[in-house]
Amino acid sequence: MIKNAERNILLLNQARVHALEDLHKILSEKETLQGEINILEMRLTEADAQIKVACQEKIHVELLEDQLEKLRNELIHRGGSGKSELELSQNQNKISNEEVLLARDGRVHSLSKEVDSLKTENLALKNDIQALKSMLSNVKNTDERMITLENERSFLQSSLKELESKLSVSQEDSSNISTLKVECKDLWAKVENLQLLLDKATKQADQAILVLQQNQDLRKKVDKLEESLEEANVFKVSSEKMQQYNELMQQKMKLLEERLQKSDQEIHSYVQLYQESVKEFQDTLDSLIEESKKRASNEPVDDMPWEFWSRLLLTIDGWVLEKKISNTDAKLLRELVWKRDQHICDAYLACKEKNESEAVSTFLRLTSSPASPGLYVVHIAAEMAPVAKVGGLGDVVTGLSKALQKKGHLVEIILPKYDCMQYNRVRDLRALDVTVESYFDGKLFQNKVWVGTVEGLPVYFIEPHHPNKFFWRGQYYGEHDDFKRFSFFSRAALELLLQAGKKPDIIHCHDWQTAFVAPLYWDLYAPKGLNSARICFTCHNFEYQGTASATELASCGLDVPQLNRPDRMQDNSAHDRVNPVKGAIVFSNIVTTVSPTYAQEVRTAEGGRGLHSTLNFHSKKFMGILNGIDTDAWNPTTDIFLKVQYSANELQGKAENKAAMRRHLGLLSADDQQPLVGCITRLVPQKGVHLIRHAIYRTLEMGGQFVLLGSSPVAHIQVNLYCCFVYAKANDGKEDLINKREFEGIANQFQNHEHIRLILKYDESLSHYIYAASDMFIIPSIFEPCGLTQMIAMRYGSVPIARKTGGLNDSVFDVDDDTIPHQFRNGFTFTTPDEQGVNGAFERAFNLYKNNQKSWQQLVRNDMNIDFSWDSSASQYEELYAKSVARARAAAIHT
Ligand SMILES: Nc1ncnc2c1ncn2[C@@H]1O[C@H](COP(=O)(O)OP(=O)(O)O)[C@@H](O)[C@H]1O
DSSP states (O other): OHHHHHHHHHHHHHHHHHHHHHHHHHHHHHHHHHHHHHHHHHHHHHHHHHHHHHHHHHHHHHHHHHHHHHHHHHHHHHHTSOHHHHHHHHHHHHHHHHHHHHHHHHHHHHHHHHHHHHHHHHHHHHHHHHHHHHHHHHHHHHHHHHHHHHHHHHHHHHHHHHHHHHHHHHHHHHHHHHHHHHHHHHHHHHHHHHHHHHHHHHHHHHHHHHHHHHHHHHHHHHHHHHHHHHHHHHHHHOHHHHHHHHHHHHHHHHHHHHHHHHHHHHHHHHHHHHHHHHHHHHHHHHHHHHHHHHHHHHSOOOSSOHHHHHHHHHHHHHHHHTTSSOHHHHHHHHHHHHTTOHHHHHHHHHTTTSOHHHHHHHHHHHHHOSSOOSOEEEEEOSOBTTTBOSSHHHHHHHHHHHHHHHTTOEEEEEEEOOTTSOGGGOEEEEEEEEEEEEEETTEEEEEEEEEEEETTEEEEEEEEOOTTOTTOSSSSSOOTTHHHHHHHHHHHHHHHHHHTTOOOSEEEEEHHHHHTHHHHIIIIIHHHTOOSOEEEEEESOTTOOOOEEGGGGGGGTOOHHHHSSTTTTBOSSOTTEEOHHHHHHHHOSEEEESOHHHHHHTTSTTTSTTOHHHHHHTGGGEEEOOOOBOTTTSOTTTOTTSSSOOBTTBTHHHHHHHHHHHHHHTOOOSOTTSOEEEEEEEOSGGGOHHHHHHHHHHHHHTTOEEEEEEEOSSTTTTTOHHHHHHHHHHHOTHHHHHHHHHHHHHHHHTTTOSSEEEEOSOOHHHHHHHHHHOSEEEEOOSOOSSOSHHHHHHHTTOEEEEESSHHHHHHOOBTTOTTSOGGGOOBEEESSOSHHHHHHHHHHHHHHHHHOHHHHHHHHHHHHHSOOBSHHHHHHHHHHHHHHHHHHHHHHHHO
């Protein structure tokens, strides 16, 4: 701004100098013209005087002519009476008349000549006057111009003064800013110091609480001892009373024993009844499952041409002849073909892209377990899209389950029944007529069990009847008792499986919230008979480990001294704390994370958040599988949230969504070719919030538009400072609060801006719309376990600009990276998470968009055609599950 102002002042000064020069010229011109006018006026007066003299002489001449005429007439008159005398005198007169006439003629002639010359001079003078008049009017015009120039000059001077004052104000501002920056730095340093102090204080407070608790326990014991001492004293005083008291006590004990027996009998009968109903429920379920399996396996596939079945038979025959399969296997396979069995049809279609030996083993799998074509997988999770979704975890649970279901496995999901769920996305929700009792804090609590389908998947919702109303909090996470809430849920979920007599092959738990399942399963539930399963644990983000004071683990019935050990659940950095994620790594059969690059990163000290040594120790069972996306839910050709559906072959629809969204958000929509950058994210430090902020300003500088849809993981973060503090302590939420506040500030700054819009909330439908409307999508994460937004963005034709980390490194490949084959290049990447990194990638993206629309459109089409479905990732999970189950079965046979 200062530079602009200075440039304007310079221009104004130049204009002022020019105007003054013009003024001087005009003034000198005016002076010379005035001189000329004066001379001409003098000459005019002279000419007027001459004209006057000439006129007088003319009058005189006319008088003379009259006299002459009169004389002539007299002569003629006299000539008639005395001619001879007269003739003489006449002749004399004639001579004298002639002389007079001659003289007169000469004068007349010279006079008329003079008159003529005067006339011509007069005429010339008139012309001169005319010319002078026109010059005079020109001069007047110049005068007017001069006046307007003068006005302009004064106006320019006033704006110059204004600019000068602005300049001084902005100079003051900039000096203020620099002092503010210095102050800010100081403040940050102070904040950091305070944080350190806070951490210390928190640790001390924790220790103090422990000591306090121990003190309280001791005090209770002392109180009890004192009480019993007093009692003993009282009883000592009167032994009679003591005897009576003993008798009374014995009677009471008898009564109590009788009542206990009765209630035991009652409970027993209730338990029996309950077990019967559970068994009934399980039987019906099993028969339904059996029935559906039978139906699935018995129902012939009718929509395949006979040619298909014949080709299949010939393939099998070929393999027998080539001795690739045994006769018995061939017989079984032929039978499946004759029955036009769905599984062999699926197997054949799945093998299309595979080589022959892979195809043979796929077919042989059908013959080895014809009765059970798939696995029984139960997911126990805290999120599931779209009913209960905070971030990617929800998407993964639904996407992976749907893909496994498509591959022929039986998949079920167990979720908490949150009050804030999207109930309209659950079909046929109903409460079962049974309740499941589960243990917590030394007591048993009832759990109501609800069932319904979500995206075609069977889901069980657990509603605990616990006085703390664990899932009636209006939000999913961020409560002070999250550790209790989710350890309770993990145990209740296993209880449901046990009491319903289910025999899953795989129990798949996710993130710290359901990580308790792994130790609970092996320590408590396998011994109780729920022992058919292998445990798979997926960590979607090692940032969140849910550590808590070791004593808290006892609430869900786990043995604290047994588990708070360095090789089990003890946190690697705080030995009085337990770490659920570490527990799940130790106790699970399969441990995965959500991308191969992230799997490598978390095995290093920088990336593992304290768990790298545990992961390295258990590396044999640990691997990274890149997430997919649910391509049904994220499909621009069918997406109901869009203004217009579109596909890679018909990109006009995308442009229409862009125009409609700009109108919807009140952004300027004059120029279709103005690039629109999108960003949809949780506003947490992991996502590179400072780089998102930078990207907003950079977009503006480069002539683009920016739309941010950002949510805070803690809904009440702005309003409830106390909760924030609690959350900050438990989950490092302090920075989230700062980020959220900062973005609120930026959102306000750009409230009515024509190129920027910041929407700070969670909005599923708007997210779809933004993916469709944007041309580019920024993901500048500091670290990113997998990231789904880059894949969704590409599916909607929005080209990603991403930092090379974690799953982004496994899914976004730079258009200018020569080490990557052309067909895989799909976006713009940068390595260092700083402003230069963002700028470089941004400039390349903007450059291609603005200068080479043809290539850009091709890139968009390529991105939209990439297969990000769960298909191949689900196959990897399938393989891990199958291997683990096979190992367990083999081990069972050997024992
Ligand atoms: N503010 C928001 N409104 C709607 N959806 C959001 C919002 N923020 C993130 N999402 C969605 O959450 C998912 C983010 O998944 P991912 O990229 O794995 O990040 P994370 O799980 O770390 O939040 C995507 O489906 C994205 O569309």
